[in-house]
Amino acid sequence: MRAKLSSRERIIRAARKAFAERGHDGVSMSEIAQIAGVKKALIYYYFPSKEDLFYEVWQYSIDELEDHVFSETRDENVYVSKLKRILRSYIDFITNKNEIKKIMDQERANLSREDNESWKRVRDRYEALKEKLSSAINDAKTAQEISMDVDPDSAADLILNGFSITEDPDGLESIREIIWRGLVSNSGE
Amino acid sequence: MRAKLSSRERIIRAARKAFAERGHDGVSMSEIAQIAGVKKALIYYYFPSKEDLFYEVWQYSIDELEDHVFSETRDENVYVSKLKRILRSYIDFITNKNEIKKIMDQERANLSREDNESWKRVRDRYEALKEKLSSAINDAKTAQEISMDVDPDSAADLILNGFSITEDPDGLESIREIIWRGLVSNSGE
């Protein structure tokens, strides 16, 4: 039987669900309150603003993604194997924690907007994730285990963007294979 | 000197610009009116609703993309060359008609939402584009000019999603190279 969650926790989960489905701009605070089964004003008791609530959801989501994807490969010392496992567990994460991936997809366009000061921390958290992935790729490249043609930063972009929309596991797998061959093959021409 | 545009055209261009920057949900009709230099009610004279205005922008944008990407390769008969040119002109399009690509990025998450009946035609127009790309890939595969491991549909997804956010031309080029090697190399393992 489920332990009763605190109101704060219920709000966060409701927000995550709603933001995943409709995005930050598509969701109203009253909508979140309704899903969480609390009054709207209570949200403002725990969170100063919609933006702050969103950021907490965002932060937790990316933390969870990083934990899942990077923690188990920490002691792997063959970089290309490590990278391969990162990719696999990333797909595993997308499949099982689909809500979190959806939030990232929803706000992807906002991540490239240099204006909008209030989104800075959201962008920063995302950039930190990307950096982790990028340096794992760079390690493999430095060890000459993947193609020297690969630019680690672009490859990280490709991985983080390439699996959007698709929910079908076979589709994800196909995409992973293409990307992987792109990373390891020596010359495409 | 610029010929004076009709109000209707000015509205569409203003809407395209605004939707590219902030997305459908992030833009208000009065904002669009202001950019177009027109009263809000005039928009409703030409377009029944915000949704209809958005769809017209969307439709024209994807038409333009298809024209740019597919028209010049129509008489190419070596499928792999054709596909390579498609990819190149897609990047060219992203670079030069960046506003249109941004609209697609903004609404990407909405494209996977099966609910929301009113977005059906938006999704359908996108799916038609994807189908065109997918069958170009399939042609190259059938002619055994690219890897037999490639699933055309997934590859089309990857191409349409993989170039997001990035505006830096070098980054786009790097991503294109990875994808291309992924398509043509015979086995990544």
Next chain:
DNA sequence: TTTTTTACTTACCGGTCGGTAAAATATTAG
């Protein structure tokens, strides 16, 4: 037992949303 803090509700704020009716102005046709 009194006081303070925590958790939460009720009722409201000004502002903006998408959308509309009707009047005013331009344009065109007879």
Next chain:
DNA sequence: CTAATATTTTACCGACCGGTAAGTAAAAAA
């Protein structure tokens, strides 16, 4: 010149937005 028609503006609608002030009930601290 006039009448009809196409275009644009003015002024407004109810609904909902994010956010807040003030109060309440219960629990924790004094």
